[in-house]
């Protein structure tokens with residue numbers, strides 16, 4: 135799943151769980167589930183959206199909020215891709231046994247998107263909005 139969707143759904147889990155440390159763990163677990171379901175990955179171009187989402191969650195709910203920690207837990211597993219991206223390792227998109235996350239190292243099947251990319255992008259943004267609504271982020275007053 136695309137990182138900013140992981141973040142929004144992790145924030146929603148955090149709101150439901152209400153405890154930052156537990157939300158972080160649940161976020162990590164939700165990453166694996168999110169990777170398994172069929173989805174369209176938006177690739178490295180989404181990195182500003184991921185960090186923008188984390189920053190926005192911290193701004194709206196605070197650094198110590200379960201929403202922020204749930205989102206951080208949900209995106210953390212993808213940080214293991216960073217060294218391969220920086221090295222431009224040609225194997226960075228393939229199953230690599232030195233990675234830890236089962237959907238990244240091939241031990242669990244990583245979901246693929248069966249339809250046109252535009253529908254996958256639409257689903258990503260829909261899930262993103264749903265996640266932020268469930269997290270109480272978009273309807274926050276002030």
Ligand SMILES: [Zn+2]
Nearest residue numbers: 135169211212
């Ligand atoms: Zn992943």
